[in-house]
Each structure stands twice: as structure tokens, then as C-alpha cells.
Amino acid sequence: MKNSEFSDIWILAEQHNGKLLRISYELLTRGMALAKKKSCKLCAIVFSSGVENDELEKLIACGADKVISVENPQLEHFLPEPYSACMSDLIEKYKPEVILAGATSTGRTLMPYTAMRACAGLTADCTQLDIESATGNLLQTRPAIGGNIMATIKTPDRRPQMATVRPRSTKPSEPMKNRKGEIIRIKPNEKLMLSRVKYRGFIPLEEKHGIQDAEKVVLVGRGIKKAENIAMARELADCIGASLGATRDVVDRGWLSYPHQVGLSGKTITPKLYIGLGVSGAIQHLAGMQTAETIVAVNIDPEAQIFKVADFGIVGDIFEIVPAMIREIRAKSLPVSVTGST
Amino acid sequence: MRIIVPLKQVPETKSVKMDEKTGTIIREGVESIINPLDLYAIELAIQLKEKYGAMLVGISMGPPKAADALKEAISMGIDEAFLLSDKALAGSDTWSTAYAIAKMIKKIGDYSIIICGERATDGDTGQVGPEIASYLEIPVLTYVNKFIEIKENEIFVHRQVEEGSEILSSSLPTLLTVVKEVSEPRLPTLRGKLKAKKTIIPCVKVDELDIAIEKIGLQGSPTRVAKIFRPKVARECEKHFAKDPSKIGPAVNALAAYLNKKNLL
Known part of the structure; x- marks a missing residue:
């Protein structure tokens, strides 16, 4: 099949209980920029057991020209086989040139499972996307080799060009006035719904507020020295209503659990305020936090890399500075926020 | 039952350095x-x-020295291992790698479970596991953080997702990709190390497998690296030195004022 037979940019909109997730709107932001450069249509695909029209209209208001909603009870939760069978079917039918999905647990499973079958190129965890003006190819940029370098990848000959996009690496698209678009609802063939994986239940996370949703984050690095000292960081976090996060070093030592990990191998965060305590600023970590609006760093080493991305830095001993910060904030008798809430 | 564990040898990422010029x-x-x-x-x-009793087979694809990774696996308790090593595979992206490894698995024969790490620390894609499953037309369970049981040819696990853990089952054969929480890796035993030392890892070449040469290596890969560059990171940092106890107060004061001004307290 010729490349010219493929057109349009697709994004995979993810839903939970019939409500679209934030990543869907982030992908619309990405997709709109690419569709504009290529002067092509932007289409959102949704797999679900059923989504209300109002919800699908939001995708159009936020940038989609077309919405394809594939609906079947078997698609309520992500299951690799039926999701991939439907996506493969849609690819054959509509021939999209580009497919973007979030680098989420769903996207990072569905996309490789589907790309293999479609003999398509797939790039993981992109943080920048662009169109090469000479060829119209998708330029997919991602951190590589543990975040030491950025690599730009392209898929010159195969179609579709597929990529997963790092969540929180861009702002979600906002609704625009007077946008029009088409909604297509599809009832898939039951043959596509076969699944050898069965969904049997769900155990929600104990911590309600994920670090990714926090407006403020206090983040501890190896400079915290031992597990007992985490309490001090937690106190500061509670004081300003921040969530607590950690570098990989801290998580690898078992001082905080993996859901706290920020960086290339953990979560990407874009909070309003990031306060790093004893964080050296390895590139792997910076890859997960440098888009924070305001970055504050406290570190004993004046040469620490973290100061290169910080807006405000204190060179000093965190075991002296942090208690002083807590006293200072309390003295100003600012309202004490609820633990971990934002 | 036979369990296959595909492994990758990677560079110690912390020691990776860049040639600034090239x-x-x-x-x-x-x-x-x-x-x-x-x-x-x-x-x-x-x-x-x-x-449950099983035969554990480790496989890897890479240069001849990747046999060391397989030997390490044997020292931990893997029973036998094969290395797929061929110059024709150089430059393979995840699609071509998964294709070649899947062909290798087909050659090994029957298996009940394939277990992969969630991703490799060098490429960091996490794509090869699901791609192998797709090519072999078996189900995939990604981000497995807990094994429950195997009962009547069905495996039950927990899968880590953004909001918690899914409880899933899959018929066998199936492929799992696992995250850290799934287990606590043991250290090699002395006996294992001796066994590994004595083991010669068979090296498999591309022409021994049913591999289409045009689907592997740099030429067979759908994706290409167009360029690599160093990420730019720089902000203007207002830096306060507070190693001297007398400087702590003023520095913390300045910070509080700074955050207040930005409405961040």
C-alpha cells in the first residue's frame, strides 16, 4: 500500500466509567498542532461500553474534527485483544497516517500489540512531536539512554506512524466556541470481542491524591540520607499542602514506594511548585519535573545540577534549612492545609 | 511446563557518557x-x-558478550539459555527485535508462559514484550505487580495501572511483563555461579531460524533515528548560600517572601 493512501491524524481518547480522561485532551493539543501543519483532519477514537453524546462533543469542542466511538460491553475496561482487534480493523478501514496514544498503561500495551500486527513503526514515550516540512513525516522526540540524550525518531516508509506520548508533557486542550465535527458510533463485530484475558476486579490506590495531580510537590533525593528523615519532608509537605515525591535513589532504597517516584522511570509532574530537598538533579530526574512552573531546590552542593533548572536555590544543609522553613511558614500562621490535598 | 524469560544486556546507564562533538x-x-x-x-x-515445577529457558539477542547476561541468569536459577547473535540483526528497532525474538521462541517450541521485564533501562520503550506476544498471537498481561496463582491452565495476576491494580486472568500460553513489585530478586548462589561458569551458551544465527532477512536489522526496521541531541536545561536561579548558620534565617526568609509573592504558600 502506498503512503499517499493514508491520511488524517488520530488520537486515542481514553475513558473511565464513560468519562474522558485528561490524557485525551492532552493528545488533542498535540494532534491539533500536527493536523494544522499537515492541513489534515484530526480524529479521536474512543473504546468504551458506551459514552454519552455530551462527552463526545467535548472532544470536538477541544479540537477533533471527527470522533469514532467504538462501543461494546467488552470494551468497558482495557483488554489487549479486543481493543487491538478493533484498532486494527479501524486502521484497515480508514487508513490513518498518524496514531497518537498516551504513554499510559493502556497506550503502552495497546500500541505495541497493534503496531506489530500492522507492521507499523512505533515510538515510545515522546515528549515532542513535529512534522518534517520536506517529507511530511512525523518527527518523534523522546528521551533516550536513561534520559542522557534526546532522540528524534521517524518512520519514513511504513504507515501508520504510531507514537505514545508522555502524559503531562503538554497542557490539555481547552474547549473552543463554534467548533463542528462528526460523531460516528460503531458497534464492533462480536468476532473482534474475543479475549483470553479476563477482567476480574479492581483494587484502587490507597493514596487518593496521586502526585501527578498535585499542585505542589515536596520531593526528596538521596540527601535525605535515611528513611527516618522522610518525616521531616512530610512535615514540610503537610505545612504547605503538598504531595510527597522521591527520586529513584530514594525509591530503590525502599524509603518511599514506587508511586512516589518522579523521573524518567517514574512519573512526570508539572506542578505549580516543586521543592527539591537533597535532590542532585540527575538528568533522569529532570526529565520528569523540569516543566514545573516554579522550582525550588535545597542542596548542600553548590554545583548540584538541580540548581541549573531551579528558580530559587538554597545552598545548605537540608537538616538545618527544612526545620527553619517549617518554622517560618508556621510563624506566618498561614492556614494549614489538609495532608496531601491540593 | 516451560517458562521463557527474554533478557537484555544493557550498559550501566549512570556511566553512559556523550561525545559532545559528534x-x-x-x-x-x-x-x-x-x-x-x-x-x-x-x-x-x-x-x-x-x-509448580517448570523448565526455565533464558534467551537474549545481542552481541556475543550478551552471553554474560544469560550466564548471570543461570547463576540465579535459570535452567538453560540461548543467545541470538548475528550481525544481520544490528540496528533492529523494537519491531524487528520482537520479530526475531518471537521466531527464536517458535524454534524453542512449546511454552506456557513468557516473562519479560517491564522495559530495558537503555531503550526504555517497554514495547518488545507486547510486540512478541502480538507476533506469537498470544495474550499479554503488562505491568504485572503481583502473581496470584495458576489454576486449570489459567494464570491470575494483578496489573498495576494509574489508579490502582486490576485483577486479571489469562489462559496459557501467555506473556507477562512485570514491574518491581512482583518479586524480590535473589542473589546468585555459589552453586549457581559454578554452574554458570561451566555452561556454554549456544549462539543461534539468523539462518537457523525462519527469519525473513528483509524484516531485521536497520533496513528491516520501520523506525529510524533521525538525530540525537542533548536536552537543554537552564533557568535563572536566585541562589542563596546558607551553609553558615547565621545565613539560614535570611535565606529562609527570602524563600518565604519569594513564594508569597508568587502566591504559592
Whole structure:
């Protein structure tokens, strides 16, 4: 099949209980920029057991020209086989040139499972996307080799060009006035719904507020020295209503659990305020936090890399500075926020 | 039952350095290790063997020295290992790699479970596991953080997702990719080390497998690296020095004022 037979940019909109997730709107932001450069249509695909029209209209208001909603009870939760069978079917039918999905647990499973079958190129965890003006190819940029370098990848000959996009690496698209678009609802063939994986239940996370949703984050690095000292960081976090996060070093030592990990191998965060305590600023970590609006760093080493991305830095001993910060904030008798809430 | 554990040898990422002029990676003198996340896959395989009885087969694709990674796996408790090593595979992206490894698995024969680490610390894609499953037309369970049981040819696990853990089952054969929480990797035993030392890892060449040469290597790969560059990071930092106890107060004061001004307290 010729490349010219493929057109349009697709994004995979993810839903939970019939409500679209934030990543869907982030992908619309990405997709709109690419569709504009290529002067092509932007289409959102949704797999679900059923989504209300109002919800699908939001995708159009936020940038989609077309919405394809594939609906079947078997698609309520992500299951690799039926999701991939439907996506493969849609690819054959509509021939999209580009497919973007979030680098989420769903996207990072569905996309490789589907790309293999479609003999398509797939790039993981992109943080920048662009169109090469000479060829119209998708330029997919991602951190590589543990975040030491950025690599730009392209898929010159195969179609579709597929990529997963790092969540929180861009702002979600906002609704625009007077946008029009088409909604297509599809009832898939039951043959596509076969699944050898069965969904049997769900155990929600104990911590309600994920670090990714926090407006403020206090983040501890190896400079915290031992597990007992985490309490001090937690106190500061509670004081300003921040969530607590950690570098990989801290998580690898078992001082905080993996859901706290920020960086290339953990979560990407874009909070309003990031306060790093004893964080050296390895590139792997910076890859997960440098888009924070305001970055504050406290570190004993004046040469620490973290100061290169910080807006405000204190060179000093965190075991002296942090208690002083807590006293200072309390003295100003600012309202004490609820633990971990934002 | 037979369990296959695909492994990757990777450079110690912390020691990777860049040639600033050419923008390429300096590989000389960089230590190679078994992909740290693969250790959890090996450990889970060993635990399944202890519980249900199994033959554990380690496989890897890479240069001849990747045999060291397989030897390390044997020292931990993997029973036998094969290395797919061929110059024709150089430059393979995840699609071509998964294709070649899947062909290798087909050659090995029947299996009940394939267990992969969630991703390799060098490429960091996490794509090869699901791609192998797709090519072999078997189901996939990604981000497995807990093994429950195998009952009547069905495996029950927990899968880590953004909001919690899914409880899933899959018929066998199936492929799992596992995250750290799934197991606590054991250290190699002395006996294991001796066994590994004596073991010669068979090296498999592309022409021994049913591989279409145009689908592997740089030419067979759908994706291309167009360029690599160093990420730019720089902000203007207002830096306060407070190693001297007398400076702590003023520095903390300045910080509070700064955050207040930005309405961040």
C-alpha cells in the first residue's frame, strides 16, 4: 500500500466509567498542532461500553474534527485483544497516517500489540512531536539512554506512524466556541470481542491524591540520607499542602514506594511548585519535573545540577534549612492545609 | 511446563557518557549489566518453578558478550539459555527485535508462559514484550505487580495501572511483563555461579531460524533515528548560600517572601 493512501491524524481518547480522561485532551493539543501543519483532519477514537453524546462533543469542542466511538460491553475496561482487534480493523478501514496514544498503561500495551500486527513503526514515550516540512513525516522526540540524550525518531516508509506520548508533557486542550465535527458510533463485530484475558476486579490506590495531580510537590533525593528523615519532608509537605515525591535513589532504597517516584522511570509532574530537598538533579530526574512552573531546590552542593533548572536555590544543609522553613511558614500562621490535598 | 524469560544486556546507564562533538554515545569502558528490570522476571520464573515445577529457558539477542547476561541468569536459577547473535540483526528497532525474538521462541517450541521485564533501562520503550506476544498471537498481561496463582491452565495476576491494580486472568500460553513489585530478586548462589561458569551458551544465527532477512536489522526496521541531541536545561536561579548558620534565617526568609509573592504558600 502506498503512503499517499493514508491520511488524517488520530488520537486515542481514553475513558473511565464513560468519562474522558485528561490524557485525551492532552493528545488533542498535540494532534491539533500536527493536523494544522499537515492541513489534515484530526480524529479521536474512543473504546468504551458506551459514552454519552455530551462527552463526545467535548472532544470536538477541544479540537477533533471527527470522533469514532467504538462501543461494546467488552470494551468497558482495557483488554489487549479486543481493543487491538478493533484498532486494527479501524486502521484497515480508514487508513490513518498518524496514531497518537498516551504513554499510559493502556497506550503502552495497546500500541505495541497493534503496531506489530500492522507492521507499523512505533515510538515510545515522546515528549515532542513535529512534522518534517520536506517529507511530511512525523518527527518523534523522546528521551533516550536513561534520559542522557534526546532522540528524534521517524518512520519514513511504513504507515501508520504510531507514537505514545508522555502524559503531562503538554497542557490539555481547552474547549473552543463554534467548533463542528462528526460523531460516528460503531458497534464492533462480536468476532473482534474475543479475549483470553479476563477482567476480574479492581483494587484502587490507597493514596487518593496521586502526585501527578498535585499542585505542589515536596520531593526528596538521596540527601535525605535515611528513611527516618522522610518525616521531616512530610512535615514540610503537610505545612504547605503538598504531595510527597522521591527520586529513584530514594525509591530503590525502599524509603518511599514506587508511586512516589518522579523521573524518567517514574512519573512526570508539572506542578505549580516543586521543592527539591537533597535532590542532585540527575538528568533522569529532570526529565520528569523540569516543566514545573516554579522550582525550588535545597542542596548542600553548590554545583548540584538541580540548581541549573531551579528558580530559587538554597545552598545548605537540608537538616538545618527544612526545620527553619517549617518554622517560618508556621510563624506566618498561614492556614494549614489538609495532608496531601491540593 | 516451560517458562521463557527474554533478557537484555544493557550498559550501566549512570556511566553512559556523550561525545559532545559528534553527539554519539561513548561505549568504550562502559560496564554491561543484565537489564535491572529483567531480574524481577527471572525471580518470578524461579518462584513459579518452585511452586509448580517448570523448565526455565533464558534467551537474549545481542552481541556475543550478551552471553554474560544469560550466564548471570543461570547463576540465579535459570535452567538453560540461548543467545541470538548475528550481525544481520544490528540496528533492529523494537519491531524487528520482537520479530526475531518471537521466531527464536517458535524454534524453542512449546511454552506456557513468557516473562519479560517491564522495559530495558537503555531503550526504555517497554514495547518488545507486547510486540512478541502480538507476533506469537498470544495474550499479554503488562505491568504485572503481583502473581496470584495458576489454576486449570489459567494464570491470575494483578496489573498495576494509574489508579490502582486490576485483577486479571489469562489462559496459557501467555506473556507477562512485570514491574518491581512482583518479586524480590535473589542473589546468585555459589552453586549457581559454578554452574554458570561451566555452561556454554549456544549462539543461534539468523539462518537457523525462519527469519525473513528483509524484516531485521536497520533496513528491516520501520523506525529510524533521525538525530540525537542533548536536552537543554537552564533557568535563572536566585541562589542563596546558607551553609553558615547565621545565613539560614535570611535565606529562609527570602524563600518565604519569594513564594508569597508568587502566591504559592
